[in-house]
Amino acid sequence: MPPAHLSHLPAPSADALAHSQRLVSLIADEITAAGGWISFARYMELALHAPGLGYYSAGARKFGAAGDFVTAPESGLLFGQTLARQVVEVLHAGMPDVMELGAGSGRLARDLLAELLALDCLPQRYLILETSAELRERQRALLHRELPQLASRVVWLDAMPAAFSALVIGNEVLDAMPVHIITVRDHGIDELGVTATAGTFSWSARPAAGTVLAIASELELASGYTTEIHPAADAFVRTLATHLERGVALLIDYGFPAREYYHPQRASGTLMCHYRHHAHADPLCLTGLQDITAHVDFSSLAKTAAASGLELLGYANQAQFLINCGITEVLARTPADHAAAYLPLAAQAQQLVSPAEMGELFKVIALGRNFSPPLLGFVRGDKRHTL
Numbered sequence: 371m372p373p374a375h376l377s378h379l380p381a382p383s384a385d386a387l388a389h390s391q392r393l394v395s396l397i398a399d400e401i402t403a404a405g406g407w408i409s410f411a412r413y414m415e416l417a418l419h420a421p422g423l424g425y426y427s428a429g430a431r432k433f434g435a436a437g438d439f440v441t442a443p444e445s446g447l448l449f450g451q452t453l454a455r456q457v458v459e460v461l462h463a464g465m466p467d468v469m470e471l472g473a474g475s476g477r478l479a480r481d482l483l484a485e486l487l488a489l490d491c492l493p494q495r496y497l498i499l500e501t502s503a504e505l506r507e508r509q510r511a512l513l514h515r516e517l518p519q520l521a522s523r524v525v526w527l528d529a530m531p532a533a534f535s536a537l538v539i540g541n542e543v544l545d546a547m548p549v550h551i552i553t554v555r556d557h558g559i560d561e562l563g564v565t566a567t568a569g570t571f572s573w574s575a576r577p578a579a580g581t582v583l584a585i586a587s588e589l590e591l592a593s594g595y596t597t598e599i600h601p602a603a604d605a606f607v608r609t610l611a612t613h614l615e616r617g618v619a620l621l622i623d624y625g626f627p628a629r630e631y632y633h634p635q636r637a638s639g640t641l642m643c644h645y646r647h648h649a650h651a652d653p654l655c656l657t658g659l660q661d662i663t664a665h666v667d668f669s670s671l672a673k674t675a676a677a678s679g680l681e682l683l684g685y686a687n688q689a690q691f692l693i694n695c696g697i698t699e700v701l702a703r704t705p706a707d708h709a710a711a712y713l714p715l716a717a718q719a720q721q722l723v724s725p726a727e728m729g730e731l732f733k734v735i736a737l738g739r740n741f742s743p744p745l746l747g748f749v750r751g752d753k754r755h756t757l
C-alpha cells in the first residue's frame with residue numbers, strides 16, 4: 371500500500387500488491403546478499419527493469435490516460451508527424467535506417483512509419499532497441515495490427531549492432547536509466563543507498579567512492595545539497611559512440627544543462643515518481659507499480675559524447691525543435707473549421723510547445739558521427755553554447 375504520507379494515492383489492486391511483494395522480496399534478498407545495502411541506482415534498475423517483475427518489464431499499463439503518465443507520442447499524432455519531417459531530411463541525406471530506443475507502447479514507431487509511408491520516404495529498416503520483453507510484444511501487436519504492410523521492415527534488436535548507420539531516436543529513454551543519489555556533507559560526499567527491514571525499504575548513507583565520488587566531486591556542490599548523477603546515461607552514450615559508424619542520434623527528454631541542473635535552488639534533486647497520474651518523490655514505495663525518473667543532465671551527455679568521438683550537432687528545447695520542424699504547418703493540414711479533428715490537434719500542439727507544459731522543460735540533443743548536413747530541428751534557436 372502507499373505509505374501514510376501518500377495515502378491520497380489510489381490503492382493498488384490485490385494482484386498488483388502481490389506482484390509488488392514479489393519484486394520487494396527479490397530486491398530485499400539482493401540487499402541481504404550484498405551485506406545490507408545497495409546503491410539507489412541498483413534499486414532503481416531492479417524496480418524498473420528486473421526481468422518479469424520491474425515496472426517496465428512487467429504488465430503495468432504505464433502509458434496514457436489509464437496508465438501512470440503521458441509522453442509526447444502518447445498525447446497524439448502531432449508529435450510523430452512533426453518529427454517525421456526531421457526524419458525525412460536525414461533519410462534524404464542517405465541514411466538507410468531508423469533505430470528507435472525504448473519504444474514504449476509503439477505509438478511513435480507507428481506514427482512515424484505511417485507519416486513516412488504517406489510521404490513516400492520509408493527507411494530500409496525501422497530498428498527497435500527495447501529492454502522490456504513485455505513492451506516489445508505490445509509494440510509488435512500494435513504495428514502488426516495497424517501497419518501490417520510494413521511489418522517486414524520493423525526489426526527488434528537485443529543489443530546495438532557492432533557497427534551501424536542510422537538515425538537514432540530516443541524519447542524519454544535516458545530518464546528511465548538508473549541514477550545514483552549523493553548528498554554533500556561538511557566532511558565529504560555520501561551516497562544514498564537502500565536497506566531493507568521486514569520488506570520495507572529505507573534510505574541509508576555511506577561515504578561515496580569510486581566513479582560516483584569522482585563525478586560528484588567535480589560538481590563542487592554546497593554542503594546539504596542532494597542530487598542525482600547519471601553514470602548509466604553517460605555509459606549509454608559511450609556505447610552509442612562505439613557502435614555508430616555514421617548517423618545522428620536525437621535524444622529527447624526533460625532536463626537541463628549542468629548550470630541549471632545543479633542550481634543552488636534545486637538542492638533536493640529531480641527524482642520523481644509517477645503513479646496513476648500522481649507525481650511524488652518517494653521511490654521506495656509502490657515498488658514495481660510506479661515509474662521512477664530523474665531529469666537528464668545534458669551537459670554531462672554532451673561532454674561524454676565529445677570525449678567518445680561524437681559531434682554535438684544541435685541542442686534546443688522541444689518547442690523550438692518542433693516549430694523548426696514545422697509543427698504549425700502540420701497542424702494547418704487540418705482545417706480549423708473542422709472542429710472535431712482540429713481541436714484535439716490544437717490541444718496537442720499546446721501541450722507539446724507551451725513553456726508551461728512540455729515546450730521548455732523537454733530538450734532535444736543531436737549527437738552525430740560522419741554526418742554534417744544542417745538539421746531542420748535546430749535551424750533557429752540552437753543552444754549548444756549553453757551546455
Ligand SMILES: C[S@@+](CC[C@H](N)C(=O)[O-])C[C@H]1O[C@@H](n2cnc3c(N)ncnc32)[C@H](O)[C@@H]1O
Binds near residue numbers: 426443542546
Ligand atoms: C518512459 S518510457 C518512454 C517510451 C516511449 N519512448 C515514449 O515516449 O512513449 C521508457 C522506455 O525506454 C525503455 N528502456 C529503458 N531503458 C532502456 C535501455 N537501456 N535501452 C533500451 N530501452 C530502454 C523502456 O522499456 C520504455 O520502453
